[in-house]
Amino acid sequence: MKLLYSLLWLSLWLGVVPALATPPTIPGRLVLKLRAGAGAPAAELPALQTALKALHATSLAQKFPASQAPDGEREGSVDLRRVFELHVPAGLSLAKARTVLLATGVVEYVEPLYIREPLYLPNDPFADSTGNSQYGLRLTHAYRAWDFTKGDTSVVIGITDTGMRYMHEELRHQLKYNYADPINGVDDDGDGYIDNFHGWDLSNNNNDPLYNDLATHGTAVASIAAGQADNGVGLAGVAMKCKFLPLQVFPGTTTGAFAGYEAIVYAADHGCKVINMSWGGAGGYSRFEQDVCTYAAVNRDAVLVAAAGNTPADLLFYPASYDHVLSVAATDENDAKADFSTYSHRIDLAAPGVRITVAGGSNVNGGGGKVDADYARGGGTSFASPLVAGAAALVRARFPQLNAEQVQAQLRQSADTSLYDVQTNSNYRGYLGTGRLNIARAVAALAQREVRIVSNTLAPAQAGYLPGDTARLAITVRNLLLPVTSVTVTLTSLSPYLTVRQGSFVVGSLATLAQATNSPTPFRLAVVATGIPLNTKATLLYRITAANGFHSDQYLNLLLNPDYVQLDAGDLSLSLTSQGTIGYDDVTGAVGQGVSYRNSTPLLSEGGLLLATSPTRVSDRLRSSSGANRQSFFVLTQTQRQVPGPRADQEASGMFRDSLPDSQRPRSVGVRVRQHGQSWAAPAARRNVILLDYTLRNLTADTLKPLYAGLFADWDLPGETARNVARWDSTNRVGYCYDPLNPAVYAGVQVLGARPAGVYSINNAAPAGTPIYFGDGFSPAEKYLALSGGFNRAHREVGTATAASDVSQVVSTLVPRLAPGDSTTVVFAILAAPTLVELQAAAQAAAATYQQQVLAAAQPLAPEFYPNPAQSQLQVRLPTSLGPATVQVFDTQGRLAAQAALPPGGGPVALATLAPGLYVVRVLAATGRWTQRISHE
Template structure:
């Protein structure tokens, strides 16, 4: 067990004793979803009443406006946000959040719907006997960050308040007593005297328990807030204990962790509270990995832009490169932790999101157990308040500087630490260097800095894209500014627009630069790429900013027809499992998302089912399928779009007999012809990798539709077409469904269908309200077509499973099953689309594949810089040629010169990247991939 050094101040001098360490936070702190709690933000002009029906269907509690007194956005503050349209609500915890999001999004009235997260405090004990055993020098970090020289220029001011969002405070500690900011406009009398909506918030606020006592609970991690407050704001020059970096700055305790059963984590509510109550600096020494949230970003942006507060956050305590929130959000000063020697802390996070570093090990600070006790602690939790204290000093000395300017000044006046051998491996990922308070205060009138934001022409980089950089000068003028963009990731290529002249930027001047990007062939899915944007100007100015991008997402969206279908690499449709941030659902003619969850089920018994769908509440979702080859859009023959990928589940021998051992080769197809615009086809070829014959064998699609109001849907079965469909009882203009496609040459497959009422009682044979068990999944596949309808007359929230009984599959053999996913304005049109899909699939299976072997037309040069020569063999009568990007969007079109065997095509300027060249001729079409170089 590690220990911490406890330092007691007594009349006879310094005394030392050892005390047990606090409980250690796990190495990687993950964001924890608060069950049954969510937030929704209304679109501009939308009304709360538009959500009433959806909330009733969800059995959700009433909407509660989170920030009714928030400051409105201002056109004078670009980037300021609206918080008054954000509402919180509760829903049954057993209900899948994907359904909640889907139902509210379908109203068309919301900007986003998100779960609420709990993010733990960052506390990591260190060796107490390293450099903390003497009465002098125990606050070594003050010397490292040049605090003494900084205090010669600014000792802070009691009017500058640092908000400490944490576990609470100890008001009676000798170094915190009297340092808290008092709200004399609201004395403790049971009334809200100042009308701010918080009763008796005289000495801070407990946002987690919603009361006026932000005192910490004793013991364990509850004392974290006292430790953080001491680093930033312990009283200086009082002849006792330590000196906070902020010197004369006050602190506002904002408790964000609950100590009552009714309370809940309130970190971002605490940030907004601090911003609304005059905090010029707010520190968040807490956070977690994952769960990136627009709501949380809105809260940060509001504090930083609307309220002009410097938000400082700890970068994390995991020895890895991580996106860590809130530190990785925009408008946050992200702080990494260093050892006493300025080397990166051995247990601390590094990232291109880090702005600067500060000491974070062996930090002596106030402790929560005694009014005259101190403790040496470690972690980025204690690097962040050092920077927050420095920001308080700068804001005291230069009140005219905005929050963005203060952040830029701190970042630009650091000391370079990359020359230290231990930091060489982290170049660019510890920010600009180690905090230097003296330089920040001395160079405020001479420093130069830019602020950079970016916008990509598409959410993910699939092939080519244009990156627009917006540059703003925050401090002194920058004449002759230039920009050079370099990719630090081999798979990402900068193909145009760098280097670029930005020009002469005075204070607050802005400029834009556009950079062309392309993706290298064979880039792995979900690759994380980094761009370095290096700004230079005469006089030696140089400033590097880093941009991270997601390459090759692990799904594709077929968009050739009116039905847009998301297909993932692991067998899901619509979204990746229950994560509705990954994927674009299914839409039809720009409708709201129509599917909240969908995907393949393969089963050979009540205990052997493979899928990536919802499971029991304690599990969340099953994770049986894993990717072997990511799904990718490929040149299509006989179709306008084709995507292919491979996934499989575990062998029975590797999964205690629960696995099936099926490798699945999936294809997804879409056509643009008028008769084919209301469906897409998904085909699965199952290969038996196990040692035993799979008998029986079932495969099907589970689809939880919302068409478009999930609360009034009915599900039904058209046995003549093996078509399961869903409609809304109130609106007769939208139908959606799935059809089992029969193979062109093999014996017909026996269909299966099971309609599900999602709100059915737990006594029903299949009840989704208490989860979707393996046995229930098998039942939906193996019950034939006996359960043909759900939803009754009035309609409810429904799902269905459309499947097939497949032939017994011997080891090494394979079998194929395919489905058409459809949507149409009427049942008759849906049925016609189902018939068209069967015909088209039969044509594609044999003739289209055979045609692929006879393609001997020529396209040259390939790669090309702009001009293409196309030659066709004798007997081919061309009509026109199209250039398509990999999403199927047409970039250019050329008519074929009549009677000629060749054609010369000029590709539009600025079209660098990978494309599909499609030749339409009298007997069909030919497609080839071409590379256009800048």
């Protein structure tokens, strides 16, 4: 079982692997999972129903109502009965939906439904009815394997793919027909699917996964895994005596939708012992998709096999990179890595995937009737995967006592390591798994050993680790095959930015399926304090060794120095990104820990800086009219945190800019922004404050007049997130929101400084035709209106106690003119408190703090005197801006007792000749004078 990069997802979801695009999603459809112990059915959970109403959800349905309950004897099994699908408006942002639903306290996760793609890579297709070119069978020693087993009809391979020509001469006798439910319009077997006699089309929800003119892929994949042998024509599938179940997951129509993960559950629930997935996508880690894979593999004991992807790069590709999934790369006739194949530390093994002979999919004659057979050649990891799936079926037939996890181990440990002796593969050592598939060795005997790390737990568990962070790593080791002795796990770091301080775990002996953990004495990790590039992937190497020469490597990736910092010295916690957003990096909420108060659920679904000079010249990284993020800002200097900072317990600073407006890009403002944040642990009022200041420099050749700057905040506060009102405190210049019937938290934004302050309050649920209508996004013109219209009293407040809604605010200020090359600073405070009185106290504390800092900046920094009391000499530290200075020491009678000329920076003043007592020290410099009383002992 692969180590799950769960902490990246959250990037990483962590997955969150830099440079990977987010896969496309099904518009208007989300999936959520209820927390264990949520209590009543979903329809009877008041908080959930209120949240669904606020999101204008049109339906909520249990996604897998017939799924198997978790088995207490199967460690790690999941409960898919708690997973629901909901339909929401297509323009609703994921961040908004996640914030609202998580705030109910009964939801575990909220995710989009990703669309994964088939991985067909055509390669000189041509007719080949003889099957003499199946070099893959020879290279993987399938002919020798068939001396041990040709498979068994009791082993069924689920082929989740496009539609299939299941009446092809190579397939029609291999299909697993459901004789318990013949085609008669009745659900005879009571499984909820009417007439699923020859599989099911999950994408269009009908009983005919038949090939269509656009879908040859599924036919080819099925023929590789289980094509009929000894029929005098065509090819031979690997698992020739096994059966396959056709499951269509790609619609081929405008009315259907991708349904790969629904098909996995269907296959597992309908007895498939092996499930092939020759499809997927780079990036987009999903807890829902992982839950489905875990259910099939653990709850239902199915072997999951997936194509590693046709992207020739080191990347995560799903579903192949999920836990419990056997990830298959592709090789050619010479055992060289196919030039198109993905490679990574997550690959389990490789198999031939270049110029593979397959059953074709053309010349269909009518509905489900007779077809003309044809053959072709093609390539891709799509065709390597069913080779391994067929091999897995043979192992299951030969060794029925093995569970799914052990079958995967048998295939990995029987692979040919000579793959790495091929010269062209020398650069891919460790990136193509344990070797190239060897079917004969896999079915010959149970003579393999495999000790594997099956779980890991990091404490603290974080989406990414900052410079200077430390962590503890606990693992669970399981022996999957024959008993082993003298097992040791050694952990090393392959990254210069991550150090392993304690990396040895002596396991000892393990019987078959026995396991051990190092949780009492976990591995200890440390991130270096400086010099880490933004969003660095650090790889840890587990080297597992045992007696009789066994060794195996596994890998774990951590995200270091993520593109945000968390300001959380007080009760208010806020993620500040490097591109001007607050809480999260974009509308998906994938990067960042959000905004919270005293460990509450997220308070803010979206927030960030807005700049504008006109309705067409607007810069931001907020939602746009398309529902995605605008990309106005790009990073110049990554935002980094300093603890403690010179003015606060925590500080963060960074720099970004937009583009210069020109005829091709007229919509930008043309500014560089230095952002700076401050957070305090004391006093109490400042614990509710985070100060944000932005220094804006005009990069254009024209005067910006006027320049509006503001913060957008889409608040979703505890209580009922769609039952908020927006208010304006003109005295403290704070725009704030709260739930009028259950005001658990007040949150808002304050304008600091002498410039005008305004607020534009927005009803997020306002109908079309209103000045700002979120139903079709947030256009530049609407953003300009919110910035400039906030000085009009008519727009300051939204909602009443009896007519509350989902609300947002733009709190803004006005820079009348900014000349070319000039800079100015605008300052805001983010505030949160349990009561309005405390929110106002926080605003007053923020204003006082800002004023103190302004006064301090206007004055030269004062000299410092130490130690005090002093003995033989007094040290005087001078700010370098003061230059040289004269230091005079006077006794209590006003007489000059000592004097010294000090250079810039300061130095010592001798006191050894003075009598003990009190003295006054005076510093004379060109820019001023200072006095300090000291004691001399």
